[in-house]
Amino acid sequence: MSEKAPAKTHIDFAYELDLVVKHDARAPLLDREFGHYTGAGVPLFSIGGGYYRYGLIDILARFHARRGYYIVETPIIASASLYELSGHLHFYRKNMFLFKIEDHDFAIKPMNCPYHILVFMHEVARNRSKVKLPFKIFEAGRVHRYEPSGSLYGLLRVRGFTQDDAHIITPRDHAVESIYNVFLEMRELMEKLFNLEVNKDTVYLRLSLSDPNLIGTEFMGTAEEWKAAEGFLETAADKIREEYGIPSYKERGEAAFYGPKIDIIMRLREQGIEKEWQLGTIQFDFNLPRRFRLYELVKDVYGYDEVYIIHRALMGSLERFLGVYLDYYKGRLPFTLAPVQFAIIAIQTGEENVDEKIVNIAEALKEKLLRAGFRTGLISTSKTGLSKEVRRIESTSKPAVLVYIGKKEVEEGFLTVRPYSLRERKRKNIRVQLEPDPVAELSSIAEELERGVVEIAGYAPRIPADMSYIL
Numbered sequence: 001m002s003e004k005a006p007a008k009t010h011i012d013f014a015y016e017l018d019l020v021v022k023h024d025a026r027a028p029l030l031d032r033e034f035g036h037y038t039g040a041g042v043p044l045f046s047i048g049g050g051y052y053r054y055g056l057i058d059i060l061a062r063f064h065a066r067r068g069y070y071i072v073e074t075p076i077i078a079s080a081s082l083y084e085l086s087g088h089l090h091f092y093r094k095n096m097f098l099f100k101i102e103d104h105d106f107a108i109k110p111m112n113c114p115y116h117i118l119v120f121m122h123e124v125a126r127n128r129s130k131v132k133l134p135f136k137i138f139e140a141g142r143v144h145r146y147e148p149s150g151s152l153y154g155l156l157r158v159r160g161f162t163q164d165d166a167h168i169i170t171p172r173d174h175a176v177e178s179i180y181n182v183f184l185e186m187r188e189l190m191e192k193l194f195n196l197e198v199n200k201d202t203v204y205l206r207l208s209l210s211d212p213n214l215i216g217t218e219f220m221g222t223a224e225e226w227k228a229a230e231g232f233l234e235t236a237a238d239k240i241r242e243e244y245g246i247p248s249y250k251e252r253g254e255a256a257f258y259g260p261k262i263d264i265i266m267r268l269r270e271q272g273i274e275k276e277w278q279l280g281t282i283q284f285d286f287n288l289p290r291r292f293r294l295y296e297l298v299k300d301v302y303g304y305d306e307v308y309i310i311h312r313a314l315m316g317s318l319e320r321f322l323g324v325y326l327d328y329y330k331g332r333l334p335f336t337l338a339p340v341q342f343a344i345i346a347i348q349t350g351e352e353n354v355d356e357k358i359v360n361i362a363e364a365l366k367e368k369l370l371r372a373g374f375r376t377g378l379i380s381t382s383k384t385g386l387s388k389e390v391r392r393i394e395s396t397s398k399p400a401v402l403v404y405i406g407k408k409e410v411e412e413g414f415l416t417v418r419p420y421s422l423r424e425r426k427r428k429n430i431r432v433q434l435e436p437d438p439v440a441e442l443s444s445i446a447e448e449l450e451r452g453v454v455e456i457a458g459y460a461p462r463i464p465a466d467m468s469y470i471l
Helices: 010-016 034-038 045-064 078-087 113-130 171-193 224-244 287-291 296-301 318-329 352-371 385-396 407-412 436-451 451-457
Strands: 077-079 097-101 103-109 136-146 160-171 203-209 246-252 261-270 273-285 308-312 342-348 377-381 401-405 414-421 428-432
Touching: 010 318, 034 224, 045 136, 045 160, 045 171, 045 318, 045 451, 077 078, 077 171, 077 436, 078 103, 078 287, 078 318, 097 136, 103 385, 103 428, 113 136, 113 160, 113 287, 113 296, 113 308, 113 414, 160 171, 160 318, 171 224, 171 407, 171 414, 171 451, 203 224, 224 273, 246 451, 261 318, 261 342, 273 287, 273 318, 287 296, 296 308, 352 377, 352 407, 352 436, 377 385, 401 407, 407 414, 414 436, 428 436, 436 451
Parallel strands: 203 246, 342 377, 342 401
Antiparallel strands: 077 103, 097 103, 136 160, 160 308, 203 261, 261 273, 273 308, 401 414, 414 428
16 A cells, blocks of 8 residues: 655645745756855745745835835845844844944844834935835844854744844834734635635734833833833734724733733634744834834924834745745735746647647747736647646646637637635636627736735736746
């Protein structure tokens, strides 16, 4: 009796989809694994992963811009003095990569926040009160943090990753509203882009608070400041519970060193098994405003006595979220982000005249879909080999939409189209007429699959590529 094949992990799905280069795969002719050259905990995204990331970052940038965030990009390295000012060098040093250039200390960026604060200070210095509060700033920011090699795992625990990172600089009167609005943004992104429902059955909030005994050592600030900050989060969590029924609970000692936070925990259930994942986070900070002297700046320009910084990431990190998502959907991705959006399957018969028509139609359709902006692949098979080929691509490249062209389709003048529904976890069957132009109707199918993306970002990115080689 043959042994049962081992269950695929999220990194197996990523490798089959051509999202990443598998760390332990052998590099041809170099006699070493790829991980030897890339380094542990540093994901190398492949061709499909490139389209996934650029499409996702485009959506995230537009999503945030439409909600009043300014978009920036900050350097990968910084003078260590920046992180000395922020307090990271003291409280977070063991997780940082430090090095010297011409006897000057530098750090590889572990956090985007100090840079974002500098941008805010620059804008206020130039434009004074014309810069409105709350001030919201977003970056798909690449950061690096030291993790012990034994804790590294696929995309879920890495040393180099990208945060969908934003900071909100807000006066006291807007603090609770700003926290609540971040939750609404997370809910909209998860439901409209990723088809993940956010409700009382799928999500709960973990309020990560200080340990009163460690304030002043492990946690910056005073007990009074921590009490006030934690009160803002508790008020926002109460509002979320009242509006959506989403529960919350408190966990002492789990706050960031600069302030308390709300961690958004999602319960993903499949085949009776439930897994919990921490995804987004909302962190409340009263320490960095003091260290960067924002209190004095805001008092001088705006007249406010108190100002706070809200650190927030809706997905957490793009890498870790991808790993969780691949695990849950077994390698399926939303149409907009899938490496192969349309897979055309030409079913040849052995009849020369018929097969020529099939191939011509398939090739022409591929070119039209590429011109329309879709990532498209084409494979040819026989009727007897069709089932095997479909099983193969369904277990590896997992195209978002399958398009069949065979003898029946040519003779009857239609295409058999099978888009995959993430919500229903199955493919649907649609007949698309070959005349006058099937691409118009295929584009309509794509638009339906992308409706949520258009709602939140204004449009769905079009990044075309001939992906036939990965089918």
